[in-house]
Amino acid sequence: MPVIRTPESRFAGLPDYPFAPNYLDVGGTATPGLRMHYLDEGPRDGRVVLMLHGEPSWSYLYRHMIPPVVAAGCRVIAPDLIGFGKSDKLTRISDYSYQSHMDWLTALVEQLDLCDITVVGQDWGSLLGLRLAAEQEPRCAAIVIGNGMLPTGDQPVPKAFRIWKHFALYSPWFPIGRIVASGVRRKLPDGERAAYDAPFPSAQYKAGARAFPRLVPVTPDDPASPANRSAWEVLAQWHKPLVTAFSTGDPITRGGDKYLQKRIPGAQGRPHVTLRGGHFLQEDSPAEFAAAVLAAVRA
Template sequence: MHAIEHHDIRVNGVTLHYAAAGEPDAPLVVLLHGFPECWYSWRHQLPALAAAGYRVVAPDQRGFARSDAPAAVEAYSLPHLVGDVVALTRELGADRFAVVGHDWGAPVAWQTALFRPDLVRGVVGLSVTPPFPRQGDTPPLAVMDALFEGRFYWNYFCRPGLADAEFAADPARTFRSFLYGASGDNPRNDPQPAQPLTQPDGTFLGHLDDTKDLPAWLSDADIAVFVAEYEKNGFTGGLNWYRNLDRNWELSAAWDRLPLLVPGRYITGDRDLVGSFPGMQEGVAALPLLYPALQPTLTLPGCGHWTQQERPAEVNAALLEFLAGLPA
């Protein structure tokens, strides 16, 4: 069993905390978490990939957990986040690396691979696909606002201070609600989750189920770790990623339809809430045409949004198979 180490490193104008396992000179794999998560979301992957001969690094991305959280909302654009990954790997001495991202970490992983195929050996996205071609001329927050009368969770998360305060009021409840509520173990997500909308009273957590009976993959001790990791920064830094959705859409015109030049893999669960977003099913079906370098989609039956936490054995096996097949 490889021990998980913890380090801080200064890159791209911020100090990032990261967890690591494996020998320093082994092939590097970077694991990028989503919201509301941190390095601990990869607790099952760090030792497993290290045991297979990789150096595995899972940073707390900027704004999250123990890493720096810049005050400026615009400091969380995708170019900033990709820049953090590139700078981190350079500081670690890696000429090439593989990158895996879940939830918000997936767009960062995909964009890192799209922007820097000279550095990235392969890319895996969990839950979130590579970017679809731009459609129309309306930014995403306005699209979702119109479709769901302002109740879609993106729009709520972007309102200054609201979600920040709701989630910080009781962090343990927040993590229980997110992690159980969006999981494949929640009966409300069978066969597919409903759209993640705010409640009639204007809050969000009521949309999710908070249960005292946690599923087997999640314990009270796990919840306690997430709560402790968020003591430094709270939730605002992570919410600022959502507050850049329109800015990222504007910037994305420069790389619309950029081809993926490195091997890739998309992994999801059939009870993942992202799969219920408008246009997702059609987009996933079109992935082989949009990105010929992608391997076939792996869909895990009965799995919800927290892919690598809910199904660690299956995700680890898929990652190891993918990594073993990459060019040297």
């Protein structure tokens, strides 16, 4: 599979992103040398908080949440999924699958030997994070989900998602920074919008971002559906803390917090919150989202 790497110069001078880069080879035998970028901030003996971004963002999304969580004594790991941020990118939409993303993320967790993890997921970070928590249950201590879910294809999807999926696959114009800005309630300054564009110098780099919507299971026979159903079997017995922090302004995931609270035993009696903002609540309510994360860590 052809692999490309965004030039480091694209990331020079990003606002509010002073973090040192770290890299791991997560390609295994299938794609040797495939490099994943991740942030590793805070004390090495601190409680691990794994912050997983979604579509079409990258670890830049968590830049305002990392400092307060680190200040509380935690170790924050924030990877860029393959195809995003400073991580390597495959050039064909067909090169990406739900399982390949799980394999790459699991490789990161196992190579770093992360344990006692609080998994934080939003958007695709939830699709991957909930699966990870189920499949790596001994390594995981708590879950925090904001504007995300673990679909199996057995439930209908909102019309807004079907429109988004078609746009991602077929629109000749796929402006990453503008897409992120449209999911934020506050006005995203030009420099921050440019930071979301930085990983994607040309259309060739956007295959991973275009692929994600088509990988969401929307039918019962989707290739990822059996594994997601198996994950739900684990989550249905999950008594460790699960905290939801959904926003007020996300038309696609609205109501998902109540569903998670009902289905997962560990959600009972937890300090769930509803935050002001759009789809990217890390941009609109970072302090409040970070507080929800720390509440789960303390639980």
